[in-house]
Amino acid sequence: MTLTKENTQQMTRNMMIAACALLMIAGLMQAQNTGTTTLSVVVGPEAALTVTTGTTSLTTASTAFANPYTGTTSLTYQIRTTKTTGSGTVTVKITSDFAGTGGPSVGTPPSAGDALTYTCTVSTPGTACTGSQTASTTAATSLATFGAGANSTKAGNTASTSWSLTDDPVYATGTYTATATYTISAS
Numbered sequence: 001m002t003l004t005k006e007n008t009q010q011m012t013r014n015m016m017i018a019a020c021a022l023l024m025i026a027g028l029m030q031a032q033n034t035g036t037t038t039l040s041v042v043v044g045p046e047a048a049l050t051v052t053t054g055t056t057s058l059t060t061a062s063t064a065f066a067n068p069y070t071g072t073t074s075l076t077y078q079i080r081t082t083k084t085t086g087s088g089t090v091t092v093k094i095t096s097d098f099a100g101t102g103g104p105s106v107g108t109p110p111s112a113g114d115a116l117t118y119t120c121t122v123s124t125p126g127t128a129c130t131g132s133q134t135a136s137t138t139a140a141t142s143l144a145t146f147g148a149g150a151n152s153t154k155a156g157n158t159a160s161t162s163w164s165l166t167d168d169p170v171y172a173t174g175t176y177t178a179t180a181t182y183t184i185s186a187s
Helices: 005-030
Strands: 046-051 069-080 088-096 116-122 141-146 157-165 179-186
Touching: 046 179, 069 088, 069 179, 088 116, 116 141, 141 157
Parallel strands: none
Antiparallel strands: 046 069, 069 157, 088 141, 088 179, 116 157
């Protein structure tokens, strides 16, 4: 092939176009820029509670007043307390007393010695109440306590209240209901 002046000029133009394209691509590649951000999160104390037993039936194993009415309420709790100074509690309060005339009552028992009591079971990291506790309509009573740096599992940990209600012959026959309200707190 013989190079003519026109061929040489065309080749020179093609080379210049290719060189410009390469410079533009290199310029685009060098025009990239990056930036960063710092992510910050404040993780504070937190608590949640689910009562997994919607209705707790209190029943007795005796027909001669020898045994109390008993039943168990199950709970699942999640908690996180402050590392060094934190604490937490689970409490229960009878927010609606047994309804109906002549039946059991937490606030005003029909006979001396009648009581709704409970014992506690709490999985770690909670500490269960000790011994038998007397339920109240006027004050929340303890079910569990938590110390500093307490952390439950993500799925939650378990707790329960085993109830006991005196079987008093003066109770009129019928069905009576009360509401126990559980509260969890963390600091």
